[in-house]
Amino acid sequence: MSTLRTASQRLSGLRLAPKQLARGIVQLAPRSSQPSLSPSLSAVRRSGPSVRQQPDLLRAFSTSPAVRHGHVDPPKPGEELWVTFIDKDGVETKIAVNKGDNLLDIAQAHDLEMEGACGGSCACSTCHVIVTDQEYYDKMPEPDDDENDMLDLAFGLTETSRLGCQVVMTKELDGLTVRLPSMTRNLQASDFK
Ligand code: FES
Known part of the structure; x- marks a missing residue:
């Protein structure tokens, strides 16, 4: 019984007719009425605008300078x-x-x-x-x-x-x-x- 209740709680975001539930038929509710995912996750799952187009999803990307062995710059005149x-x-x-x-x-x-x-x-x-x-x-x-x-x-x-x-x-x-x-x-x- 408690298992059934848990399942029913999990399915609370889905629109189910009692008969369908009894028959094991699950129909997804229209997208607009589905419980919303977190903004970032829903953005990733959408095929709409790319992450690049959504500034709030951008994270700072940093690099460290490449180590260049065998490279030296010529000194400025007077600083040699x-x-x-x-x-x-x-x-x-x-x-x-x-x-x-x-x-x-x-x-x-x-x-x-x-x-x-x-x-x-x-x-x-x-x-x-x-x-x-x-x-x-x-x-x-x-x-x-x-x-x-x-x-x-x-x-x-x-x-x-x-x-x-x-x-x-x-x-x-x-x-x-x-x-x-x-x-x-x-x-x-x-x-x-
Ligand atoms: S110790 Fe290996 S290059 Fe100097």
């Missing part, structure tokens, strides 16, 4: 900082860069041989560079634990080794020179899990 790369053959490349650029992006933007296998997420050692001048090395913030862990995997580690992706150019580093090692080990953190 200078960094020099020495490749494994001893060829020097002096580059004008912006404050905030990191050595991996700079090297890749200028087609220098720096692999950056993990895309700059401090999970490999293929962006290993050797700072030629201890004075500049001391001006850099200390490497954190993640960087030190990856440096331990680097080929030809030295006292002034750093990961290029973790070295960000600042005014203090203007004039920095780094050497690229003769080879790198493409070992990533995931190789040790």
Whole structure:
């Protein structure tokens, strides 16, 4: 009995004749008299105006800027900082860069041989560079634990080794020179899990 009552309550929005109910015939009432759905749901179910045409249904859509590895913008005149790369053959490349650029992006933007296998997420050692001048090395913030862990995997580690992706150019580093090692080990953190 109570089941019948519940069913009848659920069907309260439908127009049913007692005989039809008894025979199990259910006829939907005209659309206008059907219980209304929530405004947003009814809008989705209608084939009428699209959601785009109903401002109240629009929700803010946001994106975060894409990370562009290997891209750096040329510095404005007067704002250049200078960094020099020495490749494994001893060829020097002096580059004008912006404050905030990191050595991996700079090297890749200028087609220098720096692999950056993990895309700059401090999970490999293929962006290993050797700072030629201890004075500049001391001006850099200390490497954190993640960087030190990856440096331990680097080929030809030295006292002034750093990961290029973790070295960000600042005014203090203007004039920095780094050497690229003769080879790198493409070992990533995931190789040790
Ligand atoms: S690119 Fe992998 S640690 Fe720098």
